[in-house]
Each structure stands twice: as structure tokens, then as C-alpha cells.
Amino acid sequence: MKQMLKEAGILFAITLIAGLMLGFVYELTKEPIVKQQEKAVNDACRTVFGASDSREAAESFKEREYEPGAAIVSRLQDSSVTIGKVFEAYSASGELLGYVIESTSSAGYGGNIVIYSGVELDGTLRDVSILEISETPGLGMRAGSVLVPQFHLRHADSFVYTKTGAVSDNEIDAISGATITTRAFTNAVNGALLAVSDITEGGE
Helix, strand or coil: CHHHHHHHHHHHHHHHHHHHHHHHHHHHHHHHHHHHHHHHHHHHHHHHCCCECCECCCCEEEEECCCCCHHHHHHHHHCCEEEEEEEEEECCCCCEEEEEEEEEEEEECCEEEEEEEEEECCCEEEEEEEEECCCCCCCHHHHHHHCHHHHCCEECCCCEEECCCCCCCCEEECCCCCHHHHHHHHHHHHHHHHHHHHHHCCCC
């Protein structure tokens, strides 16, 4: 009995010490992690609203509240997309240039694909930046080099992907061997465009 109590006491002490150490490490790393996340978001905003083809770069970004309406939510759910943070992009003179939309597709081959899209007031997609992706190396992970450039300064109500070569303004060439990734990525972009359309038409 005494041996059991002794072993239980040792186990309790080990558990307590481990818990205290984990709590200490969490507190120690919490602020740096938050700062790193904020930096990643800020970098993404500046990437998708940088100077391009005589277009002025956004100088500042202001987060705004946005709650998609029931009809928008339904369309987003159909494509497994959710809208996260929304930022207004302003020029150095304070002019509203457009919006930066965080959209997440939960239908990637390896899980969530999180992107930031910079969309001008007329619906032109300035650029796209990947914040989070865990697709197959050599296939879906080529989204940054294959898909992202194709959305640069494109204007369409929504995009579709093709395996036979894009011929229309709203078509994107799929990544060879990574149709699931391409579909999820394209849906995430379309979700961002849908959100901006909702905002500019008076949605909240």
C-alpha cells in the first residue's frame, strides 16, 4: 500500500511539474506567436495590394466587420468555403482601393487552404497570397507557382478551372495531377469575390 501511495505521489509530482512547465512555455511563446501571425497577415495584405501595372499600392489596411447573409453563406457552404477576416485597403491619400479577403477552403487534398485575395472596387482581382496550405509535395504544393500567378489582375464574376488549356478570361489552368487542390483553391478565390460583391452591393 505504501509503495502504491509513493508511486502515485511521484506520478502526481511529475504531472504537476510537467503541467507547470507547459504553462510557462505557453506564456513565454504566446506573444511572439501572435506577433508572427499578425506579421504574416500584414505581409499577405501588402502582397495582394502591392503596386502593379501603374496601380497604386495600398498604404494601410483597416479590418472591418463582415457577416455574410444567408444566401451568401449557402453558396459558400456549397463550395466548402468560409470567409474570415476582411480588410479595407487604403491608398496613401486615404482613398479606398478595395478589399482584402481571407477565405478558407476545407476541401483541399491535405486539409484547409487559406488564402488572402486583394480585390479592387470594380471586382478586379489584384493578386492572391497563400497563408496556409498542406497539399502533396510536387503536386498540390505547386499552387503557389502554378495557380497564384494566373489570378494576377484578372476580372471575372467567378473562375473555373480547366485541364485542356484556359481560353476564356474566367478560366484557370489546373495543376497537372492535382485537380482537388485546384478546385479547392479556385473555390476559395471565388468565395472572396463573392464576399466583395456582397460588400459593395450593401451587404454587411
